[in-house]
Amino acid sequence: MTTRSVQPATSTIKNQHQALSTGDDRDRLPLLAIDALRQSLLSWYAEVGRDLPWRQSRDPYAIWVSEIMLQQTQVKTVIPYYHRWLTLFPTVAALAIAEQQQVLKAWEGLGYYARARNLHRAAQSIMQHHGGTFPDCLSAVMTLPGIGRTTAGGILSAAFDQPLAILDGNVKRVLARLIALQTPPNRAIALLWQLSEALLDRQQPRNFNQAIMDLGATVCTPHQPRCPQCPWKMHCQAYNQDIQSKLPMSELRAPLPHKIIGVAVIWNDQGQILIDRRRQEGLLGGLWEFPGGKVEPGETIEACIQREIREELGIEIAVGDRLIVVDHAYSHFRVTLNVHHCRHLNGEPQAIECDEIRWVTLADIDQYPFPKANVQIIEALRQKG
Ligand code: SF4
Structure with missing residues (x-):
């Protein structure tokens, strides 16, 4: 087994976020060079980050639509749906007044149709409670149907550069490997949120969140992560211990009925x-x-x-x-x-x-x-x- 040294920390997860941590969680937070992690990730993103259609927009409505479509669906499938959706429903107001059948038809083939029904209901709620303007406050966004903490963070950081962390499936996997997490990620959600918040570059939250999503989607992939090309390889505990392919740990699942x-x-x-x-x-x-x-x-x-x-x-x-x-x-x-x-x-x-x-x-x-x-x-x- 290969052992690689971890670079010295200039500032660390532990010393920056002790206030956030309690009891056992604090003991489990690793010593990480967060400045180096931020800088290496942002440099990598500036060089090879993906040019996705929704990244050319600062319109929270368009970003919201992309975030919801991407929840269970791959980027290449989402792109034509995203363009078609914005042609059919270019604004929150246009979506709010559409017939549900038209909305479901535009979603046909993407699956998990509750996402489309929630988008529709949320658009009606934005018309009713926010005068048709997508809210820019985390608590207001999280009251909309179908929007949880990570989706709200994704929208508000991308549209308004607000310093809000995200924790979607890709980010969970990257962070679980970064700290060589010895439990399935869904059993360490509080710890992973702390990590995501601690790592977030508060000067560049939009770029940072998009960068970490890209890292998970293109390099730190579920199978056979491409560690030699990873900007975090010097700091990654899974890679240092050569266990990256065994992580994240998975839940035992009963066969599907x-x-x-x-x-x-x-x-x-x-x-x-x-x-x-x-x-x-x-x-x-x-x-x-x-x-x-x-x-x-x-x-x-x-x-x-x-x-x-x-x-x-x-x-x-x-x-x-x-x-x-x-x-x-x-x-x-x-x-x-x-x-x-x-x-x-x-x-x-x-x-x-x-x-x-x-x-x-x-x-x-x-x-x-x-x-x-x-x-x-x-x-x-x-x-x-
Ligand atoms: S070094 Fe490998 S396992 Fe670690 S974050 Fe990078 S791609 Fe993922």
Whole structure:
């Protein structure tokens, strides 16, 4: 195992932030050369920092949109969505007055749709409580739906250069390695916030936060970090101990539950398909879908589809050929959708377990926002229909 020496500290996490630390936490704060860490990171950023579209803006609304999109999604996926979103909703006011369906349609394919619903609700709240101007005060920003401490810090530091630290997934990983943290990061959140605040360059918070995000995204990556190219390699305890690939420590996770779902593409005599709009509460709220539900123990897919459609929509159908099987993973479970063509037999469809139902043609279906797994069903209908 390689051992590398740590440079002497000019000022340290410990002596600058003792006031912030208490008890055990203070003992766990390492001795770090924070001036050298700041300077080396900012020099590296000036040389190789990413030129991202939202970094060309100081508009807190545009920065907020990018921060929310980036929460669960990679930069290259976000860029076209970001541009399209700002064309559709160029201001807080434009977003606030949009129909929710239009907002969800603009988000279609990005996943984690609560983010879009929260952006929409927050825009309405900004119109109502802040006269349409994005607030520049941390406590006010943190009352908006979908904005926690790190997102608020990211927005306010990028838009107004306020000295607020961030602690997103990338930053947690970098800091956990910097101090060779011996627990999963989510069990040391207070300590990592202290570190992030202690390291933040209060003269250049915008650049510093963007630099540390870039370090996590491009060099201190989850797998095979590129330590020889890292501006922090001289100070990094994981690298010094040659354990960078073992950190951060991960939580033990139970396998994801797997749900088998029967799904109906119900046709009427006019060649239209029945779709329903999910309830606002819960996963994928407000999105449209093909109706169906979970297969009960001992039940066939066909029997499940007939039962679910009777319970959810109050109609009788005949279940026909299988159209497609779609596997999809969400954050806490995965599903297998067994999708069948079905024929409407009798009864007037009712929105018993959903917000709305509609008969639509395949040509018109693109107007409606669908979850990703359902988009595959539409593609299959187009190919095989
Ligand atoms: S030296 Fe390696 S492990 Fe340490 S911060 Fe840099 S990239 Fe991450």
